[in-house]
Amino acid sequence: MQEHDMSWVRTEMVLAQPAPAGVTGFRAWVxxxxxxxxGDTILTIVGIALVAMILPQIINWAFINAVWTGPDRTxxxxxxxGGVQPDGWTGACWAFVNAKFGQxxxxxxxxxxxxxxxxxxxxxxxxxxxxxxPKVPRKGLNAIxxxxxxxxxxxxxxxxxxxxxxxxETSLWGGLLVTLSLSFxxxxxxxxxxxxxxxxxxxxxxxxxxxxxxxxxxxxGIPLITVLFFASVMLxxxxxxxxxxxxxxxxxIGVSLFAAAYMAEVVRxxxxxxxxxxxxxxxxxxxxxxxxxxxxVMPQALKLVIPGIVNTFIGMFKDTSLVIIISxxxxxxxxxxxxxxxxxxxxxxxxxxxIFAAFxxxxxxxxxxxxxxxxxxxxxxxxxx
Amino acid sequence: xxxxxxxPGWELxxxxxxxxxxxxxxxEKGLWVMKxxxxxxxxxxxxxxxxxxxxxxxxxxxxxxxxxxxGVSTGLAxxxxxxxxxxxxxxxxxxxxxxxxxxxxxxxxxxxxxxxAKERFTALQSGEIDILxxxxxxxxxxxxxxxxxxxxxxxxxxxxxxxxxxxLPGVNxxxxxxxxxxxxxxxxxxxxxxxxxxxxxxxxxxPVVFEKLEEVNAAYDAGRCDVYTxxxxxxxxxxxxxxxxADHVVLPEIISKEPLGPAVRQGDDQWYHIxxxxxxxxxxxxxxxxxxxxxxxxxxxxxPEIKRVLGxxxxxxxxxxxGVSNDWVVNIVKAVGNYGEMFERNVGSGSPLKIARGINAxxxxxxxxxxxPIR
Numbered sequence: 001m002q003e004h005d006m007s008w009v010r011t012e013m014v015l016a017q018p019a020p021a022g023v024t025g026f027r028a029w030v031x032x033x034x035x036x037x038x039g040d041t042i043l044t045i046v047g048i049a050l051v052a053m054i055l056p057q058i059i060n061w062a063f064i065n066a067v068w069t070g071p072d073r074t075x076x077x078x079x080x081x082g083g084v085q086p087d088g089w090t091g092a093c094w095a096f097v098n099a100k101f102g103q104x105x106x107x108x109x110x111x112x113x114x115x116x117x118x119x120x121x122x123x124x125x126x127x128x129x130x131x132x133x134p135k136v137p138r139k140g141l142n143a144i145x146x147x148x149x150x151x152x153x154x155x156x157x158x159x160x161x162x163x164x165x166x167x168x169e170t171s172l173w174g175g176l177l178v179t180l181s182l183s184f185x186x187x188x189x190x191x192x193x194x195x196x197x198x199x200x201x202x203x204x205x206x207x208x209x210x211x212x213x214x215x216x217x218x219x220x221g222i223p224l225i226t227v228l229f230f231a232s233v234m235l236x237x238x239x240x241x242x243x244x245x246x247x248x249x250x251x252x253i254g255v256s257l258f259a260a261a262y263m264a265e266v267v268r269x270x271x272x273x274x275x276x277x278x279x280x281x282x283x284x285x286x287x288x289x290x291x292x293x294x295x296x297v298m299p300q301a302l303k304l305v306i307p308g309i310v311n312t313f314i315g316m317f318k319d320t321s322l323v324i325i326i327s328x329x330x331x332x333x334x335x336x337x338x339x340x341x342x343x344x345x346x347x348x349x350x351x352x353x354x355i356f357a358a359f360x361x362x363x364x365x366x367x368x369x370x371x372x373x374x375x376x377x378x379x380x381x382x383x384x385x
Numbered sequence: 386x387x388x389x390x391x392x393p394g395w396e397l398x399x400x401x402x403x404x405x406x407x408x409x410x411x412x413e414k415g416l417w418v419m420k421x422x423x424x425x426x427x428x429x430x431x432x433x434x435x436x437x438x439x440x441x442x443x444x445x446x447x448x449x450x451x452x453x454x455x456g457v458s459t460g461l462a463x464x465x466x467x468x469x470x471x472x473x474x475x476x477x478x479x480x481x482x483x484x485x486x487x488x489x490x491x492x493x494x495x496x497x498x499x500x501x502a503k504e505r506f507t508a509l510q511s512g513e514i515d516i517l518x519x520x521x522x523x524x525x526x527x528x529x530x531x532x533x534x535x536x537x538x539x540x541x542x543x544x545x546x547x548x549x550x551x552x553l554p555g556v557n558x559x560x561x562x563x564x565x566x567x568x569x570x571x572x573x574x575x576x577x578x579x580x581x582x583x584x585x586x587x588x589x590x591x592p593v594v595f596e597k598l599e600e601v602n603a604a605y606d607a608g609r610c611d612v613y614t615x616x617x618x619x620x621x622x623x624x625x626x627x628x629x630x631a632d633h634v635v636l637p638e639i640i641s642k643e644p645l646g647p648a649v650r651q652g653d654d655q656w657y658h659i660x661x662x663x664x665x666x667x668x669x670x671x672x673x674x675x676x677x678x679x680x681x682x683x684x685x686x687x688x689p690e691i692k693r694v695l696g697x698x699x700x701x702x703x704x705x706x707x708g709v710s711n712d713w714v715v716n717i718v719k720a721v722g723n724y725g726e727m728f729e730r731n732v733g734s735g736s737p738l739k740i741a742r743g744i745n746a747x748x749x750x751x752x753x754x755x756x757x758p759i760r
Contacts, residue, residue, distance in 0.1 A: 073625070073737060080629050084739070099469045104587075108471035171498060233507050327459055327499045338467060340460030341474075342737045345604070345625035350599070 016222035062355075065091025069098055083346070093348040099337050104356070106173015107334055113166065117177050119150045120154045124184075132371060134378065137378045147188055154181075170248035174329040176360065178248070182255050182320040182330070187313055189256040193261025195302075199293065201268055213262070219261035227254045236346050251323045259316045266308040270301030308336045310372035314365045332357050408721030443515055443649070443656035444488070444708050452494045455481035456514035459499045463740070464520045464645075464731035465542075469596045473497045476731045477518040479721045480539055480647055480664070484516060487663045487713040492720025506531050509650055512707035516660060518647040520618075533648040536661040539731075540646075541744045543755055544578050545617035547624065551632045552611050559638035564589035568601050568610040570594075578641040579614050602626065616643055621738045655708050662707055669694055670723035671745055677722035680715055694759050703759060714759070724754065745751035 022028060034044040067075050076093035077083025085091075093279075097104070106117045127146040128268075130136040143191040159169035173181075200212035231250040239245070274297055280291040302309070335353045339345065447453055457465035457477055465475040482492040497515050509517045510532060520542075522529070523535040546559050546567075556562065558580075569576050571594045583590045593610040595601045605613045606627050613620065617639060624630045647664070649657050670676075673691050674684045684697050696704050696711035702712035722729050725747075732740045746752025 080631050081625075081627075082630065100450075102467075103467065103471045108467070111470060168539065169496075170495075229503075233504055237507060237511055239511075268489040325501070327501050327504060329459075329499070339461040340462045340622075341468060342622060342625065343460040343468065343739060345462060347623060347626055347628050349626065 013095050020102050040127050048359075061090060062092050066337055067095045069089060070095035071099075072112055072343045074350075076344075076348050076352075079358065081346060090346065090357070093344075093346060093352040094356075094369075096338075096344045096346075096352055099344070101334075103334055103338065104175045104331060106177045107329055108172045109168060109174070109177065110172065113160070113168055114169075116157045116160070116165070120157050123150060123153065151185070151188075168244055171328075173248060174334045178323065178328060179317070179320050181328040182252060182323065183317045184260045185252050185314070186255045187317050190259035190263045190312070190316070193256070193260035193266050193311070195298070197260060197264035198267035198271060201264065202271060216261045216264050219258055220265070224254065224258050224319060225325055227258070228322060228326050234323050247326055247328060251326060251328055255316065255320065255323075258319075259312060262315075263309065266305050266312055267301065269308060270303075271297065271304035273304050274301050303376075306372055306379075308373075310368055317364060317368070318361065331360060342346050397750055414661060444659065447488060447490075447515055447656075451489075452496050452572060453481060453485045453488065453493050453516060454498060454499045454514045455484075456498050456505055456508050456517045456519050458519045459483070459501055461520055461619075461693045463618060463720045463736060463738045465497075465499075465518070474731065476646070476727060477541060479727050479731065480518050480667075481516055483667060483717045483721045483727075484660055484663045486716040486720035487659060487666070487709050490710060490712075492617045492716075492718045507534065509533065509648065510548045513754045515656070516647055516649055517691065521648060523644045523646050523648075527648070528754060532651045534657050536657065537664045538644040538646045538753075539664060540618065540644075542616050542618050542643040542645050544575055544641040544643065545620055545639050546636040547605075547613045547620045547633050549605075549611055549632055550607070550634045552608070555634070557634075559636050559640070560586060560588075562590065564590065565612045566591040566593050566610040567612040568593045568595070568613055569614050569760050570598055570601050571596055574641070575615055582640040618732065618738075618740060621732070621740050623750075625737055660710055662759070663717060664711075665756035666694070666717050667721075667724040667727065667758050668747065668754050671716050671725040672716060672749060672756065675714075675718055675723060677718055677726060680718045684715065 022031075033132055035041045053125065068078065068306070074083040074093075075095050076085070077088050078085045078089050080087050102111070102114065106114055109117060127142065127150055131142050131146055136142070156162060157165070158173075158177075159170070162344070175290050197212050197216060200208045201216065203209050203212070228251060231245075231254055232247060235250070237247065276295055278300065279292065282296040287295065320330050321332045324336075329337055335357045339353060436568060447759060455478070457473055457475075459468050461475070461476050461477075465473050465477040468474045475738070478495075478497065481495045481497070485494045486492040488494075498508065499515075500508050500517075500519060505517055505519050505521065506527070508514050511658060518539075520540070521535075522542075523538060527533050528535055536704065546562065548562070548565075549555055550556070553562075553565065562583075567579060567590050569579055569592055576592070576594070579590075579592070591610075593604060595604060596672075598615075601613070601615075602623055605623075613623065615623070617635065620635050624633050624635070627633060647660060649660050652713060667736075670680075673683075673688075675691065675695070678694070683691055684695050686695075690697075692698055693701070693703070694714050696714060701711050704713045707713070710716070722730070725742075728742065728745060729735045732738045733742065744753045748755040
């Protein structure tokens with residue numbers, strides 16, 4: 001009888017149950033994402049078929065059949081092509097990339113001096129990585145080292161001609177060294193200069209405003225390739241004989257000013273998105289112009305335009321390849337130049353070299369893109385829309 | 386020049402001062418004199434400028450800086466292309482080494498400037514480089530209007546044809562190509578020469594035109610056309626990158642003249658002669674059988690001609706008259722070998738390109754390479 005008196009109210013909570021088998025786990029994922037409808041199923045089958053067709057060949061070409069080391073073209077050519085591989089062989093010629101790797105990294109920088117760009121690269125990484133990780137303290141010191149001390153040290157090390165280091169002309173530089181130094185200087189110069197230009201363009205002072213508008217619109221109106229070409233082909237004819245500007249310096253200035261003009265417009269977009277109340281609020285606190293911009297407006301505006309800024313950086317990183325027009329050889333330029341080496345001329349050389357260059361470019365651009373997304377999330381303080 | 390230009394100018398001015406305050410007739414004369422003073426000073430200034438620009442000869446500046454600045458291509462197999470270490474290799478690069486050997490006795494005293502086709506002439510005119518050795522075709526326009534002096538032809542090139550022998554069996558002359566699909570780069574003289582050649586021989590053809598050289602290569606390799614036409618030296622390089630090079634044959638016909646040679650600036654005859662005779666010395670060495678390996682033995686040769694060329698004659702002034710040392714030919718051959726060795730090493734049998742000597746053989750062997758006597 002006592003059983004009848006048992007309370008029908010549970011005295012403890014029901015333990016959390018696993019979700020029904022139909023909505024979790026691999027099977028549910030497959031059902032939801034791959035075969036949810038007849039159309040989806042067809043697309044899935046076509047997709048799998050395509051991957052199954054292409055992927056094995058790519059893996060075969062890039063890894064299994066690939067040649068990793070070798071002295072010259074014979075290792076990457078079939079017997080009919082004058083090499084050692086069996087007829088019908090096709091595979092990546094990483095041996096070409098391997099043999100030319102030093103050149104791809106630093107161009108024709110003298111071999112016995114190559115420790116110098118390597119040392120600069122180590123210093124650069126050692127300063128950049130703590131700069132990028134928010135938890136590491138002493139950001140101020142780090143920034144000063146990275147943006148002011150490192151360029152001077154790098155200049156002394158790379159150019160030489162002092163402290164007993166032999167002089168290395170910039171015409172010998174090439175490869176990733178040129179790509180990275182152009183983009184690092186471009187990024188480091190264009191962001192502050194772009195901010196100043198954007199503020200100048202929104203200024204109420206007519207002369208400053210006109211100057212900024214004229215600069216931005218002129219630079220945006222001319223293709224980069226024209227500026228580089230003019231600097232390299234026309235400038236020497238106007239200068240007196242014997243006076244010459246370093247080609248690399250010309251490219252550096254051209255690329256930096258260019259990126260600055262684009263950056264100015266990106267930043268201006270951010271400034272326009274800040275409501276008037278923010279400016280008025282800052283004014284009512286009695287802040288001066290620069291205080292207002294530094295504490296109130298810029299932190300909000302720059303956060304809004306992070307995608308645009310990174311877009312400009314990535315665009316500039318890839319635009320550095322245009323210096324080929326003034327016979328400076330960035331990574332892509334030096335890879336393509338080495339196709340002309342008859343000791344490595346094979347059917348696979350160009351393909352392998354270009355894929356290598358694409359991979360390096362992708363690595364840097366993807367890195368920048370991921371880091372910008374991370375920064376966006378970190379700075380996202382309740383404005384997510 | 387500057388002295389004589391200045392002299393009369395000063396004289397006239399002092400005379401002009403004396404004329405002040407004289408009667409009208411004389412004052413007009415004074416104005417006339419003043420006008421001429423101005424012209425005189427301007428003239429003297431111009432002369433002075435010209436004199437100072439011309440006073441430093443290329444040889445002097447080259448010796449002062451200690452190396453020759455040599456303009457090469459941005460990469461052309463066999464002519465100037467970087468090797469694994471990043472050093473420039475090829476006929477054009479070696480020619481600059483030969484000039485350095487003649488001037489300094491050391492073939493390594495060269496710095497190379499890679500130049501695009503657009504930049505090359507400006508670089509020479511502006512003094513950025515001392516020699517342009519960049520597979521450049523010698524034309525009258527470049528010799529006159531552009532202010533260059535070509536020193537000779539280091540490689541006789543010309544437009545040729547390559548065919549896929551599997552698709553066109555039995556073809557061994559370009560005259561049998563009627564009706565063929567021809568791959569060609571657009572907007573080049575190559576395209577125009579092709580049209581002229583087929584029209585002149587009353588043949589039909591089907592042009593397959595591309596903007597970029599890489600596209601032409603890919604199309605030809607994929608079999609979209611039967612014939613590929615470009616400069617013959619280029620055809621050999623392209624053949625190496627094809628899937629099955631053995632199936633492809635370069636036909637013997639050359640349908641255009643592309644004499645490639647180094648050039649220097651006009652207005653410096655001494656430098657022009659040094660570069661020109663370096664080229665002739667390379668040819669002469671081959672003709673006399675002087676090679677990199679035997680040059681030291683050859684110095685003791687019984688032949689008076691060999692002794693003369695190698696500067697072993699007593700009281701010889703051949704080298705010093707040119708502005709270099711008397712053993713300049715020895716230095717050249719030690720640095721790069723003779724012309725034949727240079728050719729075989731870079732584009733001939735010693736290289737993957739395997740280009741036959743053809744018209745680039747010496748005149749004694751039925752080719753066009755001929756050097757005036759060194760005496």
